[in-house]
Amino acid sequence: MQEKIKKVILAYSGGLDTSVILKWLIETYKCDVVAFSADIGQEEEIDDIEEKALKTGAVKVYIDDLKETFVADYVLPALLYYVFQQTQYMRANIFWEHLLPGLL
Numbered sequence: 001m002q003e004k005i006k007k008v009i010l011a012y013s014g015g016l017d018t019s020v021i022l023k024w025l026i027e028t029y030k031c032d033v034v035a036f037s038a039d040i041g042q043e044e045e046i047d048d049i050e051e052k053a054l055k056t057g058a059v060k061v062y063i064d065d066l067k068e069t070f071v072a073d074y075v076l077p078a079l080l081y082y083v084f085q086q087t088q089y090m091r092a093n094i095f096w097e098h099l100l101p102g103l104l
Contacts, residue, residue, distance in 0.1 A: 004029075004030075004031075005029045005031045006031055006032065007031055007032045007033075007034065008025050008029070008031055008032070008033050008034070009033075009034045009036055010022055010025065010033055010034070010035055010036065010058075011036055011037075012035035012036060012037050012049065012053055012058070012061070013037065013049075014037065014045065014046075014048065014049040014052050014053070018035075019052065019053075019056050022035065022053065022056050022057060022058060023056055023057055026057045032059040033057060033058050033059065034058060034059060034060045034061070034062065035049075035053035035058040035060070035061045035062070036061075036062045036063075036064075037049050037053075037061070037062070037063045037064075038063070038064050038065075038066040038070070039063055039064065039065045039066060039067060040066055040067055040070040041067045041070070046063065049061070049063060050063060
Protein backbone atom coordinates (compact mmCIF):
# COMPACT_ATOMS: atom_id res chain seq x y z
CA MET A 1 0.00 0.00 0.00
CA GLN A 2 1.31 3.44 -0.96
CA GLU A 3 1.86 6.00 1.78
CA LYS A 4 -0.53 8.95 1.79
CA ILE A 5 0.97 12.32 0.80
CA LYS A 6 0.38 14.75 3.67
CA LYS A 7 2.12 17.91 2.53
CA VAL A 8 3.55 19.31 -0.71
CA ILE A 9 5.77 22.34 -1.19
CA LEU A 10 5.00 24.03 -4.49
CA ALA A 11 7.23 26.54 -6.28
CA TYR A 12 4.47 29.11 -6.81
CA SER A 13 4.60 32.02 -9.26
CA GLY A 14 1.04 33.23 -8.87
CA GLY A 15 0.34 32.58 -12.54
CA LEU A 16 -2.42 30.47 -14.00
CA ASP A 17 -0.32 27.29 -14.27
CA THR A 18 0.86 27.19 -10.65
CA SER A 19 -2.55 28.29 -9.34
CA VAL A 20 -4.24 25.43 -11.20
CA ILE A 21 -1.66 22.86 -10.05
CA LEU A 22 -2.01 24.08 -6.44
CA LYS A 23 -5.75 23.41 -6.53
CA TRP A 24 -5.20 20.11 -8.38
CA LEU A 25 -2.73 18.87 -5.74
CA ILE A 26 -5.23 19.61 -2.97
CA GLU A 27 -8.11 17.91 -4.76
CA THR A 28 -6.14 14.92 -6.08
CA TYR A 29 -3.99 14.07 -3.06
CA LYS A 30 -6.14 15.56 -0.27
CA CYS A 31 -2.96 17.12 1.11
CA ASP A 32 -1.79 20.47 2.44
CA VAL A 33 0.06 22.63 -0.05
CA VAL A 34 2.68 25.14 1.05
CA ALA A 35 3.45 27.76 -1.60
CA PHE A 36 7.01 29.00 -1.98
CA SER A 37 7.91 32.02 -4.07
CA ALA A 38 10.93 34.26 -4.50
CA ASP A 39 11.14 38.02 -4.72
CA ILE A 40 13.72 38.64 -7.45
CA GLY A 41 12.69 42.24 -8.04
CA GLN A 42 9.44 41.75 -9.92
CA GLU A 43 7.76 44.40 -7.68
CA GLU A 44 3.97 44.49 -8.20
CA GLU A 45 3.80 40.84 -9.27
CA ILE A 46 5.04 39.72 -5.86
CA ASP A 47 2.59 41.90 -3.94
CA ASP A 48 -0.46 39.70 -4.61
CA ILE A 49 1.16 36.27 -4.46
CA GLU A 50 0.48 35.53 -0.80
CA GLU A 51 -3.19 36.51 -1.00
CA LYS A 52 -3.66 34.61 -4.26
CA ALA A 53 -2.02 31.43 -2.95
CA LEU A 54 -4.07 31.45 0.24
CA LYS A 55 -7.31 32.05 -1.69
CA THR A 56 -6.43 29.15 -3.98
CA GLY A 57 -6.00 26.86 -0.98
CA ALA A 58 -2.39 27.01 0.20
CA VAL A 59 -2.08 26.47 3.96
CA LYS A 60 1.02 28.65 4.19
CA VAL A 61 3.05 30.91 1.90
CA TYR A 62 6.76 31.64 2.05
CA ILE A 63 8.29 34.44 -0.01
CA ASP A 64 12.07 34.72 0.17
CA ASP A 65 13.94 37.86 -0.85
CA LEU A 66 16.39 36.45 -3.38
CA LYS A 67 17.21 39.61 -5.33
CA GLU A 68 20.92 39.60 -4.45
CA THR A 69 21.29 35.88 -5.12
CA PHE A 70 19.45 36.17 -8.43
CA VAL A 71 21.64 39.03 -9.64
CA ALA A 72 24.92 37.53 -8.40
CA ASP A 73 24.30 33.93 -9.51
CA TYR A 74 22.22 34.36 -12.67
CA VAL A 75 22.02 37.89 -14.08
CA LEU A 76 25.70 38.80 -13.76
CA PRO A 77 27.03 35.53 -15.24
CA ALA A 78 24.58 35.83 -18.16
CA LEU A 79 25.61 39.44 -18.71
CA LEU A 80 29.30 38.56 -18.60
CA TYR A 81 28.78 35.70 -21.02
CA TYR A 82 27.04 38.07 -23.42
CA VAL A 83 29.75 40.72 -23.10
CA PHE A 84 32.52 38.21 -23.80
CA GLN A 85 30.41 36.00 -26.06
CA GLN A 86 32.48 33.40 -27.87
CA THR A 87 35.50 35.66 -28.22
CA GLN A 88 37.84 37.69 -26.11
CA TYR A 89 36.54 40.87 -27.76
CA MET A 90 34.68 42.81 -25.12
CA ARG A 91 31.31 43.93 -26.35
CA ALA A 92 30.70 46.54 -23.66
CA ASN A 93 29.86 49.12 -26.33
CA ILE A 94 26.38 47.57 -26.54
CA PHE A 95 25.74 48.95 -23.06
CA TRP A 96 27.33 52.37 -23.27
CA GLU A 97 25.56 53.05 -26.59
CA HIS A 98 22.32 53.16 -24.58
CA LEU A 99 23.85 55.29 -21.85
CA LEU A 100 25.45 57.86 -24.14
CA PRO A 101 22.28 59.62 -25.46
CA GLY A 102 21.19 60.34 -21.91
CA LEU A 103 24.46 62.10 -21.23
CA LEU A 104 24.25 64.42 -24.25
